[in-house]
Amino acid sequence: MTHSDQQQSAPAEGLRARRRRETRAELHATTLRLARELGFARVTVEMIGKEAGVSPRTFFNYFPSKEAALFALPGSLPAALAERFAQGTGTDTDTVLRDLGDVLADHLQEAAPSPQELEDILRIAEGVPSVLATFLAQCEAVERELADTLARRTGTPADGAAAELLAGIAMATVRSGLKRWSQQSDHRDGPAACIRDSFGALRTLLGQAPVK
DSSP states (O other): OOHHHHHHHSOOOOHHHHHHHHHHHHHHHHHHHHHHHHOGGGOOHHHHHHHHTOOHHHHHHHOSSHHHHHHOOOOSOOHHHHHHHHTOSOOBHHHHHHHHHHHHHHHHHHHOOOHHHHHHHHHHHHHOHHHHHHHHHHHHHHHHHHHHHHHHHHTSOTTSHHHHHHHHHHHHHHHHHHHHHHTSSOOTTOSHHHHHHHHHHHHHHHOOOBOO
C-alpha cells in the first residue's frame, strides 16, 4: 500500500477529536502570543483561559502547566504511523532508519510548528529555567516512546542499547532536518523533504549493519 493509499484509507477525524485538537491548538497559540506580548513570567493560566474562552479547569484538561502549553510541540508518533513502522519488514539498521525517517517526516509534515514559532519558543526557553526543563522532559518522553516503537520493530528490548541509541540518533536527525528547513527562504512545502534528506545522509554515514 502506498503512502497515498494509506492517507485515503485513514478514518476521518471525529467531531469530538477535532474540537479537542482545535481547543488544544488555541490554548497553545494564546499562551505563545501572551508570552510574546507580556513576557512568560507575567502570563497566568487564568489569563490564558480567559483569552481562549475556557475555564482554568478546562485548561488543565489539556495541559498540566503553562510551560507545557507554551510548547505543544509534535509529540510521539500517532498510533497509525507507529503501527505502520512497527509492522514494516527488515531489521537491518539501514532499512529501520529509512522507514523511521519516512514516518517521522510524514508526522512532522503536518505537526511541525512554523520556523518563527519554534524560534520564539526556544528563545523563551533559554531565559526561563522552568520552560527549558519542560522542553527537555518532553523530548525525553518522546525519545522513550520512540525507543519502544523501535523495540517492537527490531525485536530488541526497549531499554536496550540498540533501541535507545537509535531513538537518540533519530531525534538528533529530526532536529537537523528541521534546522535545515527553517533556514530555507521558502517554508511552504513543509519539513518532510529536509527530514528525509537528513535520514538519507545518516544512512550513508552509518552504512548497513544488523541491529543487535
